[in-house]
Amino acid sequence: xxxxxxxxxxxxxxxxxxxxxxxxxxxxxxxxxxxxxxxxxxxxxxxxxxxxxxxxxxxxxxxxxxxxxxxxxxxxxxxxxxxxxxxxxxxxxxxxxxxxxxxxxxxxxxxxxxxxxxxxxxxxxxxxxxxxxxxxxxxxxxxxxxxxxxxxxxxxxxxxxxxxxxxxxxxxxxxxxxxxxxxxxxxxxxxxxxxxxxxxxxxxxxxxxxxxxxxxxxxxxxxxxxxxxxxxxxxxxxxxxxxxxxxxxxxxxxxxxxxxxxxxxxxxxxxxxxxxxxxxxxxxxxxxxxxxxxxxxxxxxxxxx
Amino acid sequence: xxxxxxxxxxxxxxxxxxxxxxxxxxxxxxxxxxxxxxxxxxxxxxxxxxxxxxxxxxxxxxxxxxxxxxxxxxxxxxxxxxxxxxxxxxxxxxxxxxxxxxxxxxxxxxxxxxxxxxxxxxxxxxxxxxxxxxxxxxxxxxxxxxxxxxxxxxxxxxxxxxxxxxxxxxxxxxxxxxxxxxxxxxxxxxxxxxxx
Numbered sequence: 001x002x003x004x005x006x007x008x009x010x011x012x013x014x015x016x017x018x019x020x021x022x023x024x025x026x027x028x029x030x031x032x033x034x035x036x037x038x039x040x041x042x043x044x045x046x047x048x049x050x051x052x053x054x055x056x057x058x059x060x061x062x063x064x065x066x067x068x069x070x071x072x073x074x075x076x077x078x079x080x081x082x083x084x085x086x087x088x089x090x091x092x093x094x095x096x097x098x099x100x101x102x103x104x105x106x107x108x109x110x111x112x113x114x115x116x117x118x119x120x121x122x123x124x125x126x127x128x129x130x131x132x133x134x135x136x137x138x139x140x141x142x143x144x145x146x147x148x149x150x151x152x153x154x155x156x157x158x159x160x161x162x163x164x165x166x167x168x169x170x171x172x173x174x175x176x177x178x179x180x181x182x183x184x185x186x187x188x189x190x191x192x193x194x195x196x197x198x199x200x201x202x203x204x205x206x207x208x209x210x211x212x213x214x215x216x217x218x219x220x221x222x223x224x225x226x227x228x229x230x231x232x233x234x235x236x237x238x239x240x241x242x243x244x245x246x247x248x249x250x251x252x253x254x255x256x257x258x259x260x261x262x263x264x265x266x267x268x269x270x271x272x273x274x275x276x277x278x279x280x281x282x283x284x285x286x287x288x289x290x291x292x293x294x295x296x297x298x299x300x301x302x303x304x305x
Numbered sequence: 306x307x308x309x310x311x312x313x314x315x316x317x318x319x320x321x322x323x324x325x326x327x328x329x330x331x332x333x334x335x336x337x338x339x340x341x342x343x344x345x346x347x348x349x350x351x352x353x354x355x356x357x358x359x360x361x362x363x364x365x366x367x368x369x370x371x372x373x374x375x376x377x378x379x380x381x382x383x384x385x386x387x388x389x390x391x392x393x394x395x396x397x398x399x400x401x402x403x404x405x406x407x408x409x410x411x412x413x414x415x416x417x418x419x420x421x422x423x424x425x426x427x428x429x430x431x432x433x434x435x436x437x438x439x440x441x442x443x444x445x446x447x448x449x450x451x452x453x454x455x456x457x458x459x460x461x462x463x464x465x466x467x468x469x470x471x472x473x474x475x476x477x478x479x480x481x482x483x484x485x486x487x488x489x490x491x492x493x494x495x496x497x498x499x500x501x
Contacts, residue, residue, distance in 0.1 A: 041384035046391050048391065048393035048394070051393075063373065064368075068365065068369050085359070085368075086361070107407060110406045112405045113398075118412065119412045119415050119416075123416050126419075146358040147358055204394065208385070208387075213376065213380075282419045
């Protein structure tokens with residue numbers, strides 16, 4: 001649990017550095033997100049006069065939900081503490097719950113920017129959630145279970161083979177992950193222009209320690225999606241539930257390497273594509289949904305696929 | 306209303322009790338029911354087998370609450386807990402009138418725009434007056450509720466039509482009413498005679 005908490009700002013720093021280097025800039029140092037978080041934590045919270053108690057509580061709710069979701073993914077070792085208490089569906093539900101509360105926070109203060117963020121966010125959610133569920137359905141059908149540890153173990157064993165539906169599900173999961181994490185081409189994490197904001201618009205009124213918690217939660221969410229891709233599609237090196245310290249250390253090292261590779265690919269993708277218009281996002285997510293549906297159909301139609 | 310939402314929360318945290326309470330319903334409908342859920346450790350629910358999936362709402366709820374409280378406690382102790390009220394930032398926009406707030410329909414506008422063409426058969430109709438006429442051009446958006454138009458509206462139309470035709474029964478003469486009574490009596494006696 002502590003590992004994901006400590007690694008997530010590093011991942012964001014790595015992605016930013018990689019993007020800057022690809023654009024021939026120096027970029028901020030790798031540990032800059034940690035410094036940002038510490039700086040924000042120490043600052044005074046400036047609260048709008050029209051904000052309610054819910055506005056102050058929501059950062060903690062969002063952070064707690066995302067942190068618990070991040071600890072459920074078998075990152076370096078299967079059978080983490082209490083990983084049997086929630087499966088993949090519950091994980092998606094936890095992230096959806098965090099998103100719901102964030103949308104509420106955007107509407108709470110009554111500014112139009114918060115409304116923009118929340119309405120666009122629920123539009124993206126209404127398209128990304130079904131796609132995510134179809135992807136999960138495909139993977140659960142192939143692995144025969146929705147328990148993340150069992151799925152990772154199944155994918156690591158030799159029984160899987162090359163399957164077309166796995167490839168389609170991977171592509172769909174990457175598209176949905178980009179949408180949910182508010183990355184280019186869906187949303188720009190570094191902008192505050194009204195035309196292009198979704199996530200940043202919802203959290204525009206937050207400051208100080210609340211903003212630090214929300215930033216940490218969004219970094220954790222990126223980690224969750226990258227870890228999901230890693231544990232479900234590249235599960236080599238994950239130690240089993242009963243493992244020696246050497247295997248655990250190896251698992252951690254492999255996990256960090258996988259995260260670095262994933263972050264690098266994300267940076268390359270973000271620098272090579274422009275942000276889409278907001279109302280072209282449904283086409284993007286519709287394509288993800290179609291891919292996931294196709295993966296499920298192929299699974300049913302032909303047993304070997 | 307709070308009672309119902311609290312009940313929803315309890316149903317999520319302790320799902321085993323609700324699943325077992327619904328078991329008689331499923332047995333009556335399908336013949337089988339889910340295995341008993343309340344006796345498992347830690348109040349987990351296991352629909353089929355432990356390796357397939359298991360879920361423990363109470364533990365997840367406890368974890369979320371614990372991590373949230375831990376974060377709040379740690380931050381308030383180790384970092385700052387200062388707070389200051391001020392007007393909303395709103396990216397520097399000065400007007401804070403209720404007209405700029407998002408209402409329910411504006412909140413749903415992106416979803417309406419995305420799904421309107423398919424689900425609501427939304428169509429934009431533009432009427433341009435011929436050149437020379439001073440009438441204004443109009444742009445209207447038409448939305449049809451497809452389920453209402455295909456399922457409910459025909460039933461209502463049929464009932465209206467039947468009622469119109471049957472209304473003639475209200476304007477008969479006394480002789481015709483007595484004929485109707487006589488015919489009903491004959492019919493009932495026939496049914497009684499033929500009934501085995």
